Amino acid sequence: MVEQNREFDKGLVEALLFLSSEPIKLANISDSLKLEKSYTRDLVEELILDYSEKNGGVLLKEIASGYQFLTNEIYYKILGSVFKEKKRETLSRGALDTLAIISYKQPITQSEIDDIRGVASRSMVSTLLTKKLVKAVGQKEVPGRPTMYGTTNEFLIHFGLNKLSDLPQPIEVKELKFESLEDENYE
Secondary structure (H helix, E strand, C coil): CCCHHEEEEEEHHHHCCCCCCCCECCCHHHHCCCHHHHCCCCHHHHHHHHHHCCCEEEEEECCCCEEEEEHEEEEEEEHHHCCCCCCCCCHHHHHHHHHHHHHCCCCCCCCHHHHHHCCCCHHHHHHHHHHHCCEEEEECCCCCCCHHHHHHHHHHHHHHCCCHHHHHHHHHHHHHHHHEEEEHHHH
């Protein structure tokens, strides 16, 4: 009888996650379904394993400190062309540079961003605020009390990250950039 309830609960968690278009935090899953948090964690981990072993069209992933079903990357390009999915809005090089600086150096002020980039970044920060990828996170305790910026939960979702520590280390980014330059030079 207990095993039957476990399978029912697992299916219930799966259905809840399937119906959500946003990542759901573990606490919200257990509260919504009136299940113990550690038990819910076990069920979610089983589901993650089930879907990864199956290697089917969808995977259950931990993203932005929650859980969400996502299309398996190996099928994404094909399905995107089939459904003529609205192309994800891209960021300019300057906006990406600014976002990278904020994500690695947060909390950071506008003038500190400008110093690192060597150019004014006000419009880039404004664009990132509009897209809800960054937000004001406080004010620096210096004269003038400039606003400090940091990334948002939307940033984590947009880039498929669970937490900021999932960002590649700066040394990894340099290696990737160097490798891509080598590929371009020798092709």
